[in-house]
Amino acid sequence: MLRSFKPYAIEILAASVPARVIKTLPRETGLLIMAGRLLATPEDVAQTQKNGVLAVSTSLRKLWNDSKTGNEKK
Template sequence: MTHQSFLKLLCNGPVIPAPRMIEDFKFALTQTAAPSIILLFSDVNTLPGLLAQAQQHKKRLVVHLDLLDGAGKDRAGIKLLARMGVTALITTKPHLGKFAREEGMIVIQRLFLVDSEALKTGIHLVNSYKPDALEALPASIPASTVEQLARETNLPILAGGLLHTREDVANALRNGISAVSTSHRELWDFSDM
């Protein structure tokens, strides 16, 4: 799958909504044109209903596995999510990403890039199992770091974290980020970016 075709699965612009509360989730379903939503809350009891709502609105849920309560953080938990209908997830844990790939899920590996050693470790980690994309945090990483990530992993580079203004989003995009995720509802309308 090319970078462009992968990105079209997630977004049709530079911003992927990432709601933290049910009210924002409902807003993202009904008031945004984004084809995917990154879910930053839920548990195994409420997830089936959220998946059904997303399907009704023709949106893909990307479940943030590290923030999902009640699913074992192991192979059995990933299999449970696959049976529920989860088709995409984001995680900081590469072993869970590997299990999700085995289940045919889209996997986004989240990396916290706090220094050069974290960058080096992150590149090694993703090259060991090849997720579908990376999400780098914070979104304000320098253009040279984005370029190095893209060159050394050959993956689409998403970013999130510390995005508060439209200028923050624009700066991330100028630095080479393919798309950003944000929980700030006021940044979800990207039609004029």
């Protein structure tokens, strides 16, 4: 199904999908990978990004920050 559309990215729900799966998706699809859900701590976000995710989505305001400065976005 992905091959019949031209999305810019794929969002994985839940972000805790194993790293081996996350690393396969860009190779198989050529798309950017985002992830959301089940992120509760800054360490969860860091691990998700370490696994190859470009961006995360969350409703937890405590995790909303600028990764370059660490400042919370308003």
